[in-house]
Amino acid sequence: MPTGVHIRDARQQLFDAAERVLLRDGPNGLTSRAVTTEADVAKGVLHRHFADFDDFLAELVRDRIARIADQSAALLAAAGTRTVVDNVADALTDLFGSVAVAVVSLLIFRDELRARLRATSPTGLPLLTEAGAMLTAYLAAERDLGRLDADADVEVLAPTLIGSGHLLHADRESSRPDADAVRRYVRTVLGER
Known part of the structure; x- marks a missing residue:
């Protein structure tokens, strides 16, 4: 240009x-x-x-984390609608169907980038930590509505769903998992039949 x-x-x-x-x-x-x-x-x-390329990458990740905040609000508003399995499966498909899987790979690949992001995302892996918080809040809302067992440990379920979702979507060479596959593992993790 x-x-x-x-x-x-x-x-x-x-x-x-x-x-x-x-x-x-x-x-x-x-x-x-x-x-x-x-x-x-x-x-x-x-x-x-941007000050340098790592500053650019940190801002890219922060921008993607901000998008999770928007997705989180929409998911929380969906509590009590459709089925819990459908809501979670769609949220995971949206999350991992975007560039999130590639960003997670980037975060694993670049130590300096993770270090820069520690100021705003001090624990876990940035992006996945925020996605886990999104699911934790949603699952807690569904539990409060009686749509999950009263003793459901949402703080265990959410990261389990995030990890499973990431593994299901992580293969960049194959086609994306179909909706039935995503729903099947969400149903299994949530213990629904």
């Missing part, structure tokens, strides 16, 4: 480009050059908006 051309929402353009690179090439292919090439901007655009 020529110098001096105004870019509308350069940060979002760079984040979207990073997602495409992550989905296509995985964490090994995610470089500042790959992102700016994918975004069709000069490399300096990234450095004009």
Whole structure:
């Protein structure tokens, strides 16, 4: 892109480009050059908006964590509607059907990135920790409504669902799991027949 051309929402353009690179090439292919090439901007655009590439990646992850907050509000509002299995399965499919699986791989791959995110996500693996909190709140609401057993340990169920969901969706080479497969494991984890 020529110098001096105004870019509308350069940060979002760079984040979207990073997602495409992550989905296509995985964490090994995610470089500042790959992102700016994918975004069709000069490399300096990234450095004009972020201190360095790890700062860019940290902001990308924080942006994705903010999306989980939106998803969490919607899931919590769904308590008492449809079935618990359907609500959880759809939430997990939305979560892991996006770039989240690739972001988790990136977080595992880059120690410096995890270190930068510790200020805002001090425990667990960023993104998955917030997703677990989303499910914990939802499952607690369903338990309070009597749609889960009164003694259901939602603080164990939620991370179990997150871990299972991640494993089910983690294979970047195969096709995504179908809705029945996701519902089957959610039903099993929740102990429903």
